[in-house]
Amino acid sequence: MEHSLLSAPVKTYRLFASVILELSINKQLDYGIPEELESTVTKGCLIEVPVRGFMRKGYVASVKTEPSYPKVLPVHRVLGNTHLITEDLFELGLWIAKYYLAPLRQVFRIMLPSSIRNDMQHKQQLFVSRVLTREKIKEYCIAIRNKHSEQAKVLDVMLLVTKGILLTELLEKADVSKSPVDTLVKKGIIAVDLVQQDRSPLLDQEFFATKPKKLNDEQAESLKKIHQTLEQDTFQTHLLFGITGSGKTEVYLQAIELALKQKKSTIMLVPEISLTSQTVERFRSRFKEKIAILHHRLSDGERFDEWHNIRSGKAQIVVGARSAVFCPAQNLGLIIVDEEHENSYKQSEEMPHYHARDVAVMRGMINKACVVLGSATPSLESYYNATQGKYVLSLLTQRPSSATLPDVKIIDMKKEYDKHSGYTSFSEDLIEGLKQRMGRGEQAIVFLNRRGYHTTQMCQTCGHVTGCPNCDVSLTYHLGDHHLACHLCGYQLCPPPKRCTECQSDQTLKFKGVGTEQIERALHAILPDIKTLRIDADTTKHKGSHERLLRDFRTGKADVLIGTQMIAKGLHFPSVSLVGVINCDGSLNLPDFRASETVFQLITQVAGRAGRGCIKGEVIIQTCLPDNPTILHASNQDYNTFYSEEIGVRQAFGYPPFSHLIKFNFSGEDPNEVEIIANQVRNELMKGLPDAFHLHPVIPSGHARVKNRFRFQFLVRGPSVYFLNQKLSPIVEEHMKQKHIHWSVDIDPTSTFF
Numbered sequence: 084m085e086h087s088l089l090s091a092p093v094k095t096y097r098l099f100a101s102v103i104l105e106l107s108i109n110k111q112l113d114y115g116i117p118e119e120l121e122s123t124v125t126k127g128c129l130i131e132v133p134v135r136g137f138m139r140k141g142y143v144a145s146v147k148t149e150p151s152y153p154k155v156l157p158v159h160r161v162l163g164n165t166h167l168i169t170e171d172l173f174e175l176g177l178w179i180a181k182y183y184l185a186p187l188r189q190v191f192r193i194m195l196p197s198s199i200r201n202d203m204q205h206k207q208q209l210f211v212s213r214v215l216t217r218e219k220i221k222e223y224c225i226a227i228r229n230k231h232s233e234q235a236k237v238l239d240v241m242l243l244v245t246k247g248i249l250l251t252e253l254l255e256k257a258d259v260s261k262s263p264v265d266t267l268v269k270k271g272i273i274a275v276d277l278v279q280q281d282r283s284p285l286l287d288q289e290f291f292a293t294k295p296k297k298l299n300d301e302q303a304e305s306l307k308k309i310h311q312t313l314e315q316d317t318f319q320t321h322l323l324f325g326i327t328g329s330g331k332t333e334v335y336l337q338a339i340e341l342a343l344k345q346k347k348s349t350i351m352l353v354p355e356i357s358l359t360s361q362t363v364e365r366f367r368s369r370f371k372e373k374i375a376i377l378h379h380r381l382s383d384g385e386r387f388d389e390w391h392n393i394r395s396g397k398a399q400i401v402v403g404a405r406s407a408v409f410c411p412a413q414n415l416g417l418i419i420v421d422e423e424h425e426n427s428y429k430q431s432e433e434m435p436h437y438h439a440r441d442v443a444v445m446r447g448m449i450n451k452a453c454v455v456l457g458s459a460t461p462s463l464e465s466y467y468n469a470t471q472g473k474y475v476l477s478l479l480t481q482r483p484s485s486a487t488l489p490d491v492k493i494i495d496m497k498k499e500y501d502k503h504s505g506y507t508s509f510s511e512d513l514i515e516g517l518k519q520r521m522g523r524g525e526q527a528i529v530f531l532n533r534r535g536y537h538t539t540q541m542c543q544t545c546g547h548v549t550g551c552p553n554c555d556v557s558l559t560y561h562l563g564d565h566h567l568a569c570h571l572c573g574y575q576l577c578p579p580p581k582r583c584t585e586c587q588s589d590q591t592l593k594f595k596g597v598g599t600e601q602i603e604r605a606l607h608a609i610l611p612d613i614k615t616l617r618i619d620a621d622t623t624k625h626k627g628s629h630e631r632l633l634r635d636f637r638t639g640k641a642d643v644l645i646g647t648q649m650i651a652k653g654l655h656f657p658s659v660s661l662v663g664v665i666n667c668d669g670s671l672n673l674p675d676f677r678a679s680e681t682v683f684q685l686i687t688q689v690a691g692r693a694g695r696g697c698i699k700g701e702v703i704i705q706t707c708l709p710d711n712p713t714i715l716h717a718s719n720q721d722y723n724t725f726y727s728e729e730i731g732v733r734q735a736f737g738y739p740p741f742s743h744l745i746k747f748n749f750s751g752e753d754p755n756e757v758e759i760i761a762n763q764v765r766n767e768l769m770k771g772l773p774d775a776f777h778l779h780p781v782i783p784s785g786h787a788r789v790k791n792r793f794r795f796q797f798l799v800r801g802p803s804v805y806f807l808n809q810k811l812s813p814i815v816e817e818h819m820k821q822k823h824i825h826w827s828v829d830i831d832p833t834s835t836f837f
Contacts, residue, residue: 327691347416
């Protein structure tokens with residue numbers, strides 16, 4: 084319906100708002116600010132304005148005294164009671180838009196949770212409190228008990244509560260209707276007020292208080308460097324490079340304590356939801372200050388309340404996944420990025436394809452805050468920056484107290500296959516190790532980075548593999564649900580076919596490949612008394628499942644934890660003395676320059692889960708490539724040798740950190756058309772490009788078809804992102820008009836294959 088404002092006469096305004104609309108309009112529009120809104124329309128606030136007859140949302144980029152157009156429409160209303168995007172976040176948004184080549188509307192969209200953008204309100208509930216003293220209420224209760232038993236029941240409950248109780252809870256406990264409550268309110272004995280309820284997910288949790296631990300010399304030196312940056316109120320990035328179990332978390336905790344003493348807030352980023360709960364548990368046991376958590380498993384209401392607790396300054400410590408880097412922390416002094424090497428910090432699904440670690444460094448620069456990047460296996464880019472003096476390097480080379488690095492054994496699985504005259508998932512050493520741990524009451528972890536039961540269903544007659552009809556991948560068999568599933572688009576085939584769809588044979592269909600579901604079942608077949616828990620994308624679909632499974636394992640309800648990369652980093656289980664790594668060499672064959680780095684990090688991280696307490700740890704790595712340098716370096720936790728070899732290869736071929744990469748992704752329903760458009764963009768980009776830049780050819784993506792869309796890509800390698808972005812802007816604007824071809828620009832991609 085057309086809004087009446089559009090037909091209203093043109094008015095004269097003293098101030099005008101330049102607005103970034105949440106629409107596909109790549110320019111700012113001006114709107115007049117009515118006099119009654121002049122005090123509330125400020126830079127960074129979210130407003131509603133008329134656009135083509137409808138009310139649309141937009142962000143105020145600036146307030147000015149002269150419009151860019153002769154006729155303007157008025158701002159309709161301001162959403163929220165505060166400017167939502169603070170000055171520092173606005174500046175950060177401008178940088179993200181420029182560096183990652185994304186429209187500002189998309190940048191602001193990821194900065195603000197949907198519940199904030201949609202103007203959700205605080206949850207309010209009726210709260211009942213006493214007006215009279217307990218003694219007077221007791222007297223009145225005795226006097227009316229026989230005549231008005233319902234009112235007496237209400238007062239019995241009110242006498243037990245400390246300050247008051249929610250009306251819904253009172254009615255449930257007293258087992259009465261609302262009528263006796265209304266009567267007692269009229270008599271002035273109790274009061275019912277509307278109060279704002281905090282939906283924080285941590286409100287009902289209790290934690291045992293802990294005290295700071297005594298730091299060893301290396302930890303103390305690391306903390307001293309961080310303290311100096313905090314005291315100077317200046318920006319500096321620190322790389323805390325500590326082996327697994329070396330006490331990085333304790334350094335974080337004591338650094339946060341120093342920041343709190345200076346009345347500064349802290350953002351702590353963790354790569355997995357499973358780490359969020361463990362981190363919050365440690366933080367709540369150490370700090371009395373309110374802690375806010377932010378991740379995608381929160382409800383809209385929980386995220387809304389947490390955001391406002393941060394914005395108001397009630398929460399000075401924020402723990403969360405990558406999007407928490409955009410939280411409106413007040414007087415920000417410290418940003419910690421734990422496991423900084425993790426690929427989950429990279430936004431890969433939609434533009435802007437930002438990396439939370441790099442955004443954290445830029446936000447630290449804007450806020451003059453201290454940034455701490457921590458890892459046992461730093462990314463080559465971060466370690467290179469440290470060696471070049473861009474970051475302050477701190478080393479933690481020892482595990483504290485009685486904990487020591489585990490012994491590592493590499494098992495050649497080709498020999499195991501010969502022993503068993505065929506494939507086996509478990510070496511004799513691993514089975515024997517699990518038996519010993521069960522006998523001693525210790526725990527073990529078995530790691531396989533592949534979920535499901537079987538990875539493929541294959542016809543032995545013609546070799547046809549049952550694939551997804553929408554994607555260019557094979558379907559994975561899940562025994563629990565008895566279906567074949569695509570892990571890219573979610574397509575399911577239930578029940579699995581019993582006849583080959585190609586040659587119609589019904590005799591030779593076989594399942595192949597191993598996933599975590601089969602590993603769990605096979606372990607029970609070999610060791611019937613073993614108790615297992617499994618953590619992967621299938622067992623953690625529901626809210627709270629991560630926390631429940633990890634809590635069950637920590638409290639000894641299972642002997643073995645089986646899982647994918649969800650269990651490979653950061654988790655601390657003192658009773659785990661054995662880690663088994665199954666089929667760790669598959670990713671080494673990917674045509675990606677980061678393949679070796681990814682495998683090294685994964686093996687080193689999962690091996691670091693063993694021997695973190697007083698029990699000596701052991702790691703068994705099963706592989707068909709026992710002499711591969713990456714696996715050998717990871718088994719020895721020898722990062723320095725791995726880095727020296729890998730950085731030499733990167734430099735020889737001009738890959739990051741010696742250059743920047745930009746990946747162009749294209750997708751559409753017609754593969755020929757997609758490839759033509761990709762080549763057109765590449766050819767336009769090639770015109771006038773300096774010799775320092777290298778354009779790779781257009782090739783199909785690693786997953787060549789996803790959701791019935793064919794995907795192509797090409798890479799650009801060069802010394803400067805900003806130079807390319809200037810050249811790219813007009814090309815992007817021109818070609819993105821073709822709605823049927825989707826394409827995106829990924830700056831500094833973590834994968835060059837998929």
